[in-house]
Amino acid sequence: MNQPNDENESASPQPLSATARRCLGVLVEKAKTTPDGYPLSLAGLITGCNQKSNRSPQMQVDESxxxxxxxxxxxAGAAREVQGNGRVTKYRHAAYEWLGVDSPGAAIMTxxxxxxxxxxGELRSRASRMHKFDDLETLKTELDxxxxxxxxxSLTPPGRGQTFAHCLYTPQERLYLVDKIQKQDAASTGSSPASSSETPKAKAANDDRIEKIQDRLDSVTAKLEALEKRLEFLES
Incomplete structure (x- = not known):
């Protein structure tokens, strides 16, 4: 790899707000999956952020x-503004340089x-739309x-169902995320105190309700962070 990537490898990128991560992910995704429409206009970026497929949690990002x-x-140095056709401002990512990754690494991070x-297993299946991973071991090598x-x-111990996350979360988000994953693991293994008295159907319904509430909280948190960032920008 070239020298700039070597420099990036020695220092991990800074955390990003939830909306900034969503925008960066969309820019990389669209560059890989729909290159004819890339770079993205502001409207295209917003549409990509709010689309229903391949997104969790769902977000309602507006122009602001x-x-x-x-x-x-x-x-942060992770995206750039460029001039599109007809003088329309468009945006492109600089994820490879900023993260110090190549195509497979960018697909996983995205x-x-x-x-x-x-x-x-989920990452191999989903990231393959941006970069083909021949087998699970290839994906795991890239993860390492x-x-x-x-x-x-890794948010959970090695073994079946081991869960991985990027390291671009803010400290507050990470604490919440770890707690969420631990509760999900406890529920799936039946270690929750209420699990012994619940029927499988009731437990599934309860888990579904909890997941919807957590997704809603994630969405609200992302919105609040975006507002805080916007206020900071306006004040500066």
Whole structure:
């Protein structure tokens, strides 16, 4: 790899707000999956952030949110503004340089930014739309490299169902995320005190309600962070 990547490997990128991560993920995703429409206009970026497929949690990013996120990404060196056809301002990512990754690493990081923590099996299936991973071992080798760079971490112990997450969360988000994953693991293994008295059907319904509430909380948290960033920008 070239020298700039070597330099990036020695220092992990800074945490990003939820909206900035979503925007960066969308820029990388669209560059890989729909290159004819890339770089993205502001409207295209917003549409990509709010789409229903391949996103978790669902978000409602508006123009103000997106502009604030772009400012954050540009300040971090993770995105750039370019002039499109007809003098329309468009945006492109600088994820390879900023993260110090190549195509397979970028595909994994993008999936983690767009859909949150996942198992190696889920990542192989979902990230393959951006970069083909021949088998699970190939994916795991790339995961190990990202872990060494400080870009990815494991949230659960090794073994079946081991869950991985990117390291771009803010400290507050990470604490919440770890607690969420631990509760999900406890529920799935039946270690929750209420699980012994619940029928499988009732437990499934309860888990579904909890997941919806957690997704809603994630969405609200992302919105609040975007507003805070926008206020900081306006004040500056």
């Amino acid at each position: 949110d997106a502009l604030s996120a772009i400012d954050e990404l540009r300040s 999936e983690l930014m767009l859909r949150g923590p996942q198992t190696a 490299a990202l872990i060494e760079k400080g870009l990815v971490e």
